[in-house]
Amino acid sequence: MKSKTIAPLAIALALSAGLPNASWADTLKIADVIELSGAGATVGANWRDALKLAFEEINAAGGILGQQVEVTDYDTQTDPTTSRAMVQKAIDDGAYVIMGPIYSGSVKVNMMVAQQNGIPQLTGAEAPFITDMGNPYIFRTSFGAQQSMPKLVKYLAEDLKVKSVAVAWVNDDFGKGGRDSFVGELERRNIAVNADVSSEVGQADFAADVIKLKSSNADAVFAYLHEEESARFLKEMRKQGVTQPIFGETTLMNQKVVDLAGDAVNGVRGHVGLSANAPIPGIQEFAKKFEAKYNYKPDHNAIKAYMGAYVVKYVMTKNGTADPQAFADTLHGLTITPADEPGILMETSWDDKGEVNRDSFLVEVKDGQQTVVSTLPKL
Amino acid sequence: MPDLPFLGTFSMNTFFQLFVSGLATGSIYALAAIGFTLLWQASQTINFAQGEFIMLPAFFVLAGTQFLGLSFPVAMAIALVLSVLLLGLGFKRVIIDPLLPHGVLPIVIATIALGILAKESVKQFYTAEAQPFPALFSDRTLNILGAAISVQDIAVLLIALGAVALLQLFLNGTKIGRCMQATAQNPQVAEILGVPVRRMILFTFLINAALAFLASVLISPIYLAKFSNGETLGLIAFIAAIVGGFNQIRGALAGGLLIGVVDNLAAAYISASYRSAVPLILLIIIILVRPQGLLGKAEGRTV
Numbered sequence: 001m002k003s004k005t006i007a008p009l010a011i012a013l014a015l016s017a018g019l020p021n022a023s024w025a026d027t028l029k030i031a032d033v034i035e036l037s038g039a040g041a042t043v044g045a046n047w048r049d050a051l052k053l054a055f056e057e058i059n060a061a062g063g064i065l066g067q068q069v070e071v072t073d074y075d076t077q078t079d080p081t082t083s084r085a086m087v088q089k090a091i092d093d094g095a096y097v098i099m100g101p102i103y104s105g106s107v108k109v110n111m112m113v114a115q116q117n118g119i120p121q122l123t124g125a126e127a128p129f130i131t132d133m134g135n136p137y138i139f140r141t142s143f144g145a146q147q148s149m150p151k152l153v154k155y156l157a158e159d160l161k162v163k164s165v166a167v168a169w170v171n172d173d174f175g176k177g178g179r180d181s182f183v184g185e186l187e188r189r190n191i192a193v194n195a196d197v198s199s200e201v202g203q204a205d206f207a208a209d210v211i212k213l214k215s216s217n218a219d220a221v222f223a224y225l226h227e228e229e230s231a232r233f234l235k236e237m238r239k240q241g242v243t244q245p246i247f248g249e250t251t252l253m254n255q256k257v258v259d260l261a262g263d264a265v266n267g268v269r270g271h272v273g274l275s276a277n278a279p280i281p282g283i284q285e286f287a288k289k290f291e292a293k294y295n296y297k298p299d300h301n302a303i304k305a306y307m308g309a310y311v312v313k314y315v316m317t318k319n320g321t322a323d324p325q326a327f328a329d330t331l332h333g334l335t336i337t338p339a340d341e342p343g344i345l346m347e348t349s350w351d352d353k354g355e356v357n358r359d360s361f362l363v364e365v366k367d368g369q370q371t372v373v374s375t376l377p378k379l
Numbered sequence: 380m381p382d383l384p385f386l387g388t389f390s391m392n393t394f395f396q397l398f399v400s401g402l403a404t405g406s407i408y409a410l411a412a413i414g415f416t417l418l419w420q421a422s423q424t425i426n427f428a429q430g431e432f433i434m435l436p437a438f439f440v441l442a443g444t445q446f447l448g449l450s451f452p453v454a455m456a457i458a459l460v461l462s463v464l465l466l467g468l469g470f471k472r473v474i475i476d477p478l479l480p481h482g483v484l485p486i487v488i489a490t491i492a493l494g495i496l497a498k499e500s501v502k503q504f505y506t507a508e509a510q511p512f513p514a515l516f517s518d519r520t521l522n523i524l525g526a527a528i529s530v531q532d533i534a535v536l537l538i539a540l541g542a543v544a545l546l547q548l549f550l551n552g553t554k555i556g557r558c559m560q561a562t563a564q565n566p567q568v569a570e571i572l573g574v575p576v577r578r579m580i581l582f583t584f585l586i587n588a589a590l591a592f593l594a595s596v597l598i599s600p601i602y603l604a605k606f607s608n609g610e611t612l613g614l615i616a617f618i619a620a621i622v623g624g625f626n627q628i629r630g631a632l633a634g635g636l637l638i639g640v641v642d643n644l645a646a647a648y649i650s651a652s653y654r655s656a657v658p659l660i661l662l663i664i665i666i667l668v669r670p671q672g673l674l675g676k677a678e679g680r681t682v
Contacts, residue, residue, distance in 0.1 A: 036507070037502065037507045038507075041507040041508045042508045042509065045508060171651075171652060197651060198651055198652060199651055200651070200652070200655070202607075204601075204602040204603075204608070204611065205404055205601075205602070205642070205643075207397070207400035207401070207403075207404065207532075207643055208397060208400075208401075208642075208643045208644075208646035208647040208651070208654075209646065209651065211393055211396045211397050211400065211647060212393075212647050214396075214527075215390060215392065215393040215396075228508075228509045228603060228605070231509070231511075231603060232601070232602065232603060235518075235600075235601065236601070238518045239518050239520075239529040239531050239532070239601075240396070240400075240520065240527065240529055241519070241520030241527045241529070259511065260509060260510075260511045260603055261511070262511060263518075264518070
């Protein structure tokens with residue numbers, strides 16, 4: 001008698017426990033938790049637009065596992081606390097995968113939420129600590145600074161014989177992480193740090209910073225700032241007539257910085273993990289599609305998001321299920337080549353911490369165009 | 380070790396460059412601060428949307444060039460007219476006139492609301508991203524006493540100071556200017572003497588809007604045009620006005636220049652991380668030591 005009443009209840013419980021992951025709904029929910037306002041609006045817009053483009057393509061080609069993908073945007077307002085709430089909201093709404101955000105300070109606090117819920121998160125963040133926190137659900141879509149800085153410092157030391165550097169960095173998790181990797185590399189190679197100037201997120205006035213860098217008489221200036229601040233910084237460098245060569249990592253040569261800073265960005269050199277001008281057919285084709293649709297040139301964040309969308313498609317298709325745990329298990333140690341999935345654009349590997357490894361590029365901005373000087377192989 | 384004070388390597392050259400670029404930024408703060416004192420003097424209005432009044436004209440210009448395809452000078456001219464009409468006439472008629480009889484506090488709240496509305500409207504209907512704004516001057520540098528001084532800084536400084544000088548000349552040297560001063564000092568007596576008080580107050584609002592336009596086109600090439608630009612500008616201009624003396628134009632000018640220079644020197648010689656605290660510290664010191672401001676008059680106005 002008793003067992004008869006309990007049996008249907010047990011079945012119902014078992015069913016409801018599997019509810020969030022069951023694929024009976026006709027759409028597959030992906031959450032885009034991203035900077036759509038605040039200081040990060042520029043990078044967030046690139047990410048969102050590319051993600052939209054990729055999933056429209058995927059949906060037009062039949063979706064994933066026969067289901068249409070539904071992408072919902074959640075605005076973090078470039079605020080860590082808000083981003084945490086948005087990740088929670090996205091998971092409550094039934095997302096299988098979280099895409100974003102880009103700001104390392106936000107990812108630092110919201111990745112725990114995704115981890116606790118066992119939901120994979122593909123982030124655009126580049127601060128080294130992201131993949132060092134033992135979170136089995138976090139995956140990068142581009143290099144951490146600890147991988148890109150050695151490549152850049154090697155170039156400064158060996159090709160340009162630089163003996164001293166003045167460093168400008170933004171005082172947040174992204175900037176501190178990058179600055180520490182960069183300065184650590186300099187010390188390893190006995191290159192002097194003549195000035196070490198920090199600035200705030202959203203800082204408008206760079207006059208004092210630039211005068212400090214200029215009067216340090218270093219062989220080269222290295223700047224590690226977000227896009228808008230990079231543009232203001234470069235304009236001020238130009239205004240103050242700084243003659244030292246300027247180097248950066250990814251953001252400084254970003255298309256958005258080129259658009260905002262105009263002439264002031266010409267001559268800036270540096271290392272980029274991804275570039276819309278890379279001599280890679282897939283990336284160039286993506287850049288064309290993106291520009292045709294949105295009327296502006298995509299930056300590296302757009303490429304990250306586009307690739308990320310196809311990572312989702314590839315992994316879920318490979319698994320034959322949208323299950324989040326299977327997703328995380330499969331992506332660790334996986335290498336995806338453009339032959340497997342054209343949307344991945346470049347051969348990319350993930351290690352067991354979610355760190356990315358792929359070719360990267362040395363670029364110089366000439367006449368407002370990011371020009372690839374050379375391609376650096378996978379580490 | 381970030382932000383070590385490099386007093387050890389202090390050079391007169393560096394100091395001079397910091398000083399001049401501080402004066403340039405300070406002169407833009409001064410334009411906004413003067414707007415505060417003008418409105419206060421004329422109608423006891425504290426305009427907490429002053430920062431947004433400086434943010435908006437740049438977007439009027441950009442809207443003209445991007446959406447209407449106007450040339451830059453034409454867009455500038457239209458933006459000036461639009462600023463004076465909307466931020467001067469419109470602001471007075473729609474917000475200040477109905478609220479003035481109810482005292483200062485409702486105006487403070489209303490202008491805070493107006494500031495938020497302006498900011499969010501630009502964010503919603505234009506863009507949340509920073510926009511490049513064409514520079515008015517070349518980005519060359521001049522060699523003065525061995526220091527490379529930016530032409531743009533000098534031009535900004537000269538234009539801002541020129542505008543203030545013109546304003547002083549207008550207020551002291553013309554009949555309308557003297558009527559405006561009479562209105563500011565004692566509207567009742569001025570009215571008895573036949574001064575068209577209401578029109579004089581309106582002129583003050585128009586001048587404030589024009590100064591905001593000027594500040595906007597001077598600052599936006601450097602800071603980029605962004606919806607949130609007004610937040611810090613408005614606050615710093617307000618502090619500059621208090622530090623200099625809320626009831627004196629020359630006080631607001633001195634306050635603006637002082638904060639520009641002190642901010643720059645503090646960022647370079649003390650700590651960039653605490654630079655935004657420096658104007659506030661200055662404000663506290665002034666309030667404790669000299670509440671009427673550096674150049675302000677102690678009794679202010681009697682009502």
